Amino acid sequence: MKKFSSRIYMGLVFLFLYIPIFVLIANSFNASKSRTVWTGFTLDWYVKLFHNETILKSLLNTLIIALIASVFATLLGTLAAIGIYNMKKFTRTLVINISYLPIINPEIVTGVSLMLLFVALHIELGYVTLILAHITFCVPYVILNVLPKLRQMDNSLYEAALDLGCTPTLAFRKVVIPEIMPGIMTGFLMSITYSIDDFVISYFTHGATSQTLPITIFSMTRRKVSPEVNALSALLFVAILVVMIIMNVSEMRKLPEDQRRRAAKKAAKKGGCA
Amino acid sequence: MAWMIIFMIVPLLLIAVFAFTTTVPCDRDGNRLDEEEAAEIIAEEQAYWEENEIPLDERESAVVEKTIFTVQNILEVNKYMPTMLNSIWMALVATLICLLIGYPLAFMISRMHFVSQKMMLMLVMLPMWMNFLLRTYAWMTLLERNGLINRFFGLFGIGPFEMINTQGAVILGMIYNYLPYMILPLYSVMTKIDNTTIEAAQDLGAGRFNVLGRIIVPLSAPGITSGITAVFIPSVSTFIISRMLGGGTNMLIGDLIDLQFLGNAYNPNLGSAISLVLMVFILLCMSITNAFDNEDKEGGMLL
Numbered sequence: 369m370k371k372f373s374s375r376i377y378m379g380l381v382f383l384f385l386y387i388p389i390f391v392l393i394a395n396s397f398n399a400s401k402s403r404t405v406w407t408g409f410t411l412d413w414y415v416k417l418f419h420n421e422t423i424l425k426s427l428l429n430t431l432i433i434a435l436i437a438s439v440f441a442t443l444l445g446t447l448a449a450i451g452i453y454n455m456k457k458f459t460r461t462l463v464i465n466i467s468y469l470p471i472i473n474p475e476i477v478t479g480v481s482l483m484l485l486f487v488a489l490h491i492e493l494g495y496v497t498l499i500l501a502h503i504t505f506c507v508p509y510v511i512l513n514v515l516p517k518l519r520q521m522d523n524s525l526y527e528a529a530l531d532l533g534c535t536p537t538l539a540f541r542k543v544v545i546p547e548i549m550p551g552i553m554t555g556f557l558m559s560i561t562y563s564i565d566d567f568v569i570s571y572f573t574h575g576a577t578s579q580t581l582p583i584t585i586f587s588m589t590r591r592k593v594s595p596e597v598n599a600l601s602a603l604l605f606v607a608i609l610v611v612m613i614i615m616n617v618s619e620m621r622k623l624p625e626d627q628r629r630r631a632a633k634k635a636a637k638k639g640g641c642a
Numbered sequence: 643m644a645w646m647i648i649f650m651i652v653p654l655l656l657i658a659v660f661a662f663t664t665t666v667p668c669d670r671d672g673n674r675l676d677e678e679e680a681a682e683i684i685a686e687e688q689a690y691w692e693e694n695e696i697p698l699d700e701r702e703s704a705v706v707e708k709t710i711f712t713v714q715n716i717l718e719v720n721k722y723m724p725t726m727l728n729s730i731w732m733a734l735v736a737t738l739i740c741l742l743i744g745y746p747l748a749f750m751i752s753r754m755h756f757v758s759q760k761m762m763l764m765l766v767m768l769p770m771w772m773n774f775l776l777r778t779y780a781w782m783t784l785l786e787r788n789g790l791i792n793r794f795f796g797l798f799g800i801g802p803f804e805m806i807n808t809q810g811a812v813i814l815g816m817i818y819n820y821l822p823y824m825i826l827p828l829y830s831v832m833t834k835i836d837n838t839t840i841e842a843a844q845d846l847g848a849g850r851f852n853v854l855g856r857i858i859v860p861l862s863a864p865g866i867t868s869g870i871t872a873v874f875i876p877s878v879s880t881f882i883i884s885r886m887l888g889g890g891t892n893m894l895i896g897d898l899i900d901l902q903f904l905g906n907a908y909n910p911n912l913g914s915a916i917s918l919v920l921m922v923f924i925l926l927c928m929s930i931t932n933a934f935d936n937e938d939k940e941g942g943m944l945l
Contacts, residue, residue: 388780474879601776
């Protein structure tokens, strides 16, 4: 009985989360422009979507900006994390706290402050400012992911490499980088995701010609009737679903290996106790 | 490092500078003019230039803009106190409802079989990955005056209800958009609660409420605080949700700031002052919640 009621509860919450999305998807096949009357099945909106140059261009913009910004953010963030790791305790805490500011701060404040900066520096709002802004809010996420990996790393590995005749650069490349690689990758992926999804900061730093997809969506939703938005959301939903399934499946594959390792560890511990 | 200084600290300092300054018209010697005087002089100049057809690059106005220090902007924020309190109140309601909905759900998920846990988490995160504009747009469709919900009620002969452009709609939008932010940190601390701990409490005679109040809630406290901050901060500073679902009648702090920078009431100085107040308010909130859970910060890592 208890299990049953909890099932119902979960079902209701998920219904709440998914109904709006399904309504959008259903409407994307609706021949009528109205969002509430069903007049027949059509794929017209999809065709229109792929002929809508503003949308296609802004999609391209989004991807380019996300890629450039994430690459730079990853580089900067990794270097910053290494710098922070080697600092003295007081400066380290200070710098860490400062670098977390864009995460804690409401997005709108970050967006507005960057806009003020660009205006004060007389940089015209456009691609450059968008990329700079995106790098700025992505860097903290990279630091956040790389720093723990640096802490986990055994420093003696690096020293051993030096003792065995590596130059510091070579030791860094051959020892430190592989050790922190998972953190760098997660940071990079997070940056891409946040950059693609960001609306608020882009809204304040974009120029007239450099629209990203979320900004185009925003201007489309302001018009009362724009069924292409429905088609677009359906496509995005499917894309995200596919990405998530792929991620989960690959994780599941890794899992048995993990479990085996864990079991081995446990056995070893038990042996040690006995 | 230099990057961080340029793009993180300087912009915030700029906000502070803008918040405490305003531009006023002055003459070339730096003496302050009042608005009317300045307007008069400019009008005279314009007329003179036009008359003598002086080329654009030779026109030099006797009136220049000068930036002066003032606390006027900060004081003026006071005028918008009702709006600010309103947004804080709405965000609080949304956060509370998120907690009430999310807490049992997170607990249920954390007690499930490992594989179903993964599945459920995916289901929670999936809507989060959709752009929030699209999600909010979906609610516009549902809540409209002749939208689906009103039609549904119409089948039973009730309604139509005025749902969009109300405070309730904005709060609903906040809950819908930020519910996953509440569930995920809660879930991540709850998976760490061992079933045996709960069983031990039950064996020792604790009733349902005792188990909940003495075991589960204290052990999930870090998740609760990070969930609350993860929902409250975006809710209090949002401006799109209120614009799309509130129809511009329910102004929030975010709308106010937006209006000062990109809207009709162009006044970056006042906008900065409001931003500064918002920022200080949120940093205060953060330090209060941080004081609650100093030892464990893992709850927020999932985000």
